[in-house]
Amino acid sequence: MKTHFFTCKLLAGLLLAGIAGTASAQMTINGAGATFPYPIYSKWFDAYAKVDPSVRFNYQSIGSGGGQKQILAQTVDFGASDGPMSDDNLAKAPGKLLHIPTVAGADVVTYNLPGSPTLRLDAETIADIFLGKIKKWNDPKLVALNPGANLPDQEMVVVHRSDGSGTTYIWTDYLSKISPEWKQKVGTNTSVNWPTGLGGKGNEGVAGQIKQTPGALGYVELIYAVQNKMPYADVKNSAGEFVKASLDSITAALATAEIPDDFRFSITNAPGKDAYPISGATWILVYRDQKDPAKGKKMVEFLKWAEKDGEQMAKDLQYAPLPENLQQRVLQRVNEIKY
Amino acid sequence: MPAVEGRAHAKLEVPPPSRFADKAFEWLTLAMALAVVLLVILVGWQLARGSSAAIQKFGFHFLATSTWDPVAEQFGALPFIYGTVVSSLIALLIAVPLSIATAIYLTELAPLWIRQPLTSLIEMLAAIPSVILGLWGIFVMIPFLRDYPFPFLKKYLGWSGLFTGPIYGVSMLAGGIIIAIMILPIITSVSREILRSVPNLQREAAYALGATRWEVTRIAVLSYAKRGLFGAVILGLGRALGETMAVTMVIGNTPQIATSLFAPGYTLASVIANEFTEATTDLYLEALFEIGLVLFGITILANLIGQLLLRTLKTSSGTRGA
Numbered sequence: 001m002k003t004h005f006f007t008c009k010l011l012a013g014l015l016l017a018g019i020a021g022t023a024s025a026q027m028t029i030n031g032a033g034a035t036f037p038y039p040i041y042s043k044w045f046d047a048y049a050k051v052d053p054s055v056r057f058n059y060q061s062i063g064s065g066g067g068q069k070q071i072l073a074q075t076v077d078f079g080a081s082d083g084p085m086s087d088d089n090l091a092k093a094p095g096k097l098l099h100i101p102t103v104a105g106a107d108v109v110t111y112n113l114p115g116s117p118t119l120r121l122d123a124e125t126i127a128d129i130f131l132g133k134i135k136k137w138n139d140p141k142l143v144a145l146n147p148g149a150n151l152p153d154q155e156m157v158v159v160h161r162s163d164g165s166g167t168t169y170i171w172t173d174y175l176s177k178i179s180p181e182w183k184q185k186v187g188t189n190t191s192v193n194w195p196t197g198l199g200g201k202g203n204e205g206v207a208g209q210i211k212q213t214p215g216a217l218g219y220v221e222l223i224y225a226v227q228n229k230m231p232y233a234d235v236k237n238s239a240g241e242f243v244k245a246s247l248d249s250i251t252a253a254l255a256t257a258e259i260p261d262d263f264r265f266s267i268t269n270a271p272g273k274d275a276y277p278i279s280g281a282t283w284i285l286v287y288r289d290q291k292d293p294a295k296g297k298k299m300v301e302f303l304k305w306a307e308k309d310g311e312q313m314a315k316d317l318q319y320a321p322l323p324e325n326l327q328q329r330v331l332q333r334v335n336e337i338k339y
Numbered sequence: 340m341p342a343v344e345g346r347a348h349a350k351l352e353v354p355p356p357s358r359f360a361d362k363a364f365e366w367l368t369l370a371m372a373l374a375v376v377l378l379v380i381l382v383g384w385q386l387a388r389g390s391s392a393a394i395q396k397f398g399f400h401f402l403a404t405s406t407w408d409p410v411a412e413q414f415g416a417l418p419f420i421y422g423t424v425v426s427s428l429i430a431l432l433i434a435v436p437l438s439i440a441t442a443i444y445l446t447e448l449a450p451l452w453i454r455q456p457l458t459s460l461i462e463m464l465a466a467i468p469s470v471i472l473g474l475w476g477i478f479v480m481i482p483f484l485r486d487y488p489f490p491f492l493k494k495y496l497g498w499s500g501l502f503t504g505p506i507y508g509v510s511m512l513a514g515g516i517i518i519a520i521m522i523l524p525i526i527t528s529v530s531r532e533i534l535r536s537v538p539n540l541q542r543e544a545a546y547a548l549g550a551t552r553w554e555v556t557r558i559a560v561l562s563y564a565k566r567g568l569f570g571a572v573i574l575g576l577g578r579a580l581g582e583t584m585a586v587t588m589v590i591g592n593t594p595q596i597a598t599s600l601f602a603p604g605y606t607l608a609s610v611i612a613n614e615f616t617e618a619t620t621d622l623y624l625e626a627l628f629e630i631g632l633v634l635f636g637i638t639i640l641a642n643l644i645g646q647l648l649l650r651t652l653k654t655s656s657g658t659r660g661a
Contacts, residue, residue, distance in 0.1 A: 048447070062616060063616025063617045064619070065452050065617040065618045065619045065624075069619075079571065088620065089619060089620070132497075157507060162592030162609075163613040163616070163617070164409075164613065164615075164618060165617055166617075186410065188410065191409055192409060192616065193406065193408035193410065193411075194593070199592025199605075200592070201613060205477070205587075205588055209477065212477065212478065212481060212482050212508065312591060333557070
């Protein structure tokens with residue numbers, strides 16, 4: 001009876017493999033979640049196929065909300081999210097869920113001004129702009145920060161993301177930290193009730209509206225601004241330095257931010273002198289106690305590889321790698337996964 | 340001819356009348372029709388089930404309040420309902436006269452050789468993916484609207500209150516215009532088919548009475564096809580209410596109710612597309628499901644009103660005929 005059952009399973013398996021068009025005995029590990037790290041994850045999975053041909057990764061970039069939901073429902077082997085999970089959501093997990101940080105990125109303030117000057121902004125100005133208090137480009141606060149720049153007597157058109165996104169999570173997390181008024185009125189989330197501004201869909205929607213509207217200002221991912229050659233502002237960090245957003249200044253933020261043991265950290269407004277203040281990491285979510293020993297083993301091997309060799313590839317794709325000390329801590333955590 | 344007669348005779352005799360086949364066919368078609376109805380009911384039921392907690396928590400306030408705050412979990416859908424209705428009405432206002440005029444030209448007036456190419460071109464408009472149209476909207480249509488037609492409207496029609504305030508380009512009006520472009524092909528091609536189905540006898544009779552070309556079109560063709568054309572408009576409205584991608588890219592995505600059509604707005608379909616993937620809390624997701632339920636309800640309501648209007652149209656034309 002048992003063998004009969006086994007044959008049935010085998011037949012069904014073969015049938016499925018036949019449908020999928022592959023006849024090999026490959027193992028597939030399924031993941032879903034954040035869109036922000038999708039390019040580097042696909043690169044990792046591609047490269048890892050050469051390291052261990054017996055395992056294949058299937059990653060659906062359905063958004064962080066979807067990633068959290070699917071890992072909670074255990075329909076995937078790992079989830080991915082651009083923001084750490086809330087206490088409420090974490091409490092719903094059927095087992096202990098680990099946050100494994102992988103890479104980091106940043107939000108930059110970009111704008112449409114004649115001559116595309118590099119502006120300097122500080123926390124208070126950015127909060128005032130997004131709270132709708134600074135309405136014109138020649139506002140005294142902006143002029144005081146940028147004495148050399150030619151700031152016109154023009155309405156400022158604020159543009160923000162309309163779709164829920166990790167980019168907005170980092171942005172609102174930063175504003176909540178530096179402005180008590182923002183924290184109280186608006187708060188931190190993947191999408192919020194904006195006090196002012198127009199909503200653009202995706203980085204491309206925000207960038208499109210800024211490019212098309214003279215006097216517009218908004219925030220996009222660093223990678224997006226770099227690839228599209230858009231100007232972006234240097235931002236004053238908590239140490240009082242004006243810092244340009246770059247992979248190094250993001251890694252500096254990771255190195256100096258206080259990182260709790262469960263890795264549900266935020267690196268916005270990090271204390272370091274070289275730290276870019278509007279930075280954020282992205283996470284892979286896995287259960288500490290893996291149900292399927294074979295899959296669990298492969299998953300751990302992959303995560304170890306990602307934290308060592310994978311991190312080397314980050315910069316080529318414009319992601320900031322984790323600093324050395326954090327990599328070591330993450331590796332320790334990966335070793336705790338049981339299978 | 341006897342041969343033909345014989346064949347016809349044989350034809351009548353060959354298929355033995357089978358009650359079973361008839362019945363089976365009837366049941367099969369009935370099952371298909373019921374499946375469609377069932378699908379609609381299932382969609383409604385699923386939406387209601389997915390949003391039950393939000394419905395319980397917010398009740399009627401969901402439809403009547405304007406705050407959409409995912410952080411504080413306060414959800415009110417009024418600005419989205421307003422945006423969906425207004426942008427669809429703007430779209431109809433623009434698309435209906437254009438589509439019906441195009442259909443009249445194509446069936447009544449255009450030289451024969453031009454009809455087919457023109458029809459194909461219009462139908463090609465329907466093949467443009469929504470997201471492409473949206474990108475075109477951001478990069479071509481919005482700057483154009485902002486620099487030429489909008490300032491013109493503001494200058495000459497600003498007194499109406501509909502065309503005031505700062506001009507960003509992205510706006511309720513831009514959303515309406517992009518929907519109009521998207522529903523043009525469907526209204527045009529359905530209208531064209533309807534006008535084509537008007538029997539030529541109608542036209543010939545009117546001409547025989549000495550009517551001019553315009554009179555023929557008005558009396559013989561349009562009044563005959565009135566109900567069908569109305570149906571085409573309702574079909575267009577159905578599409579307009581649900582248009583998502585392109586609208587999202589040009590409407591400005593700001594949940595507010597403003598008199599000025601230059602102000603940015605937001606639609607029900609857009610907020611679902613924007614926020615569903617990253618909604619992490621349960622109540623937030625339920626509120627988005629409820630938005631879907633509201634959109635579903637509005638679509639059904641629009642169709643019902645359409646049916647009712649159609650009925651009055653029928654009786655009025657009946658009395659005129661009598």
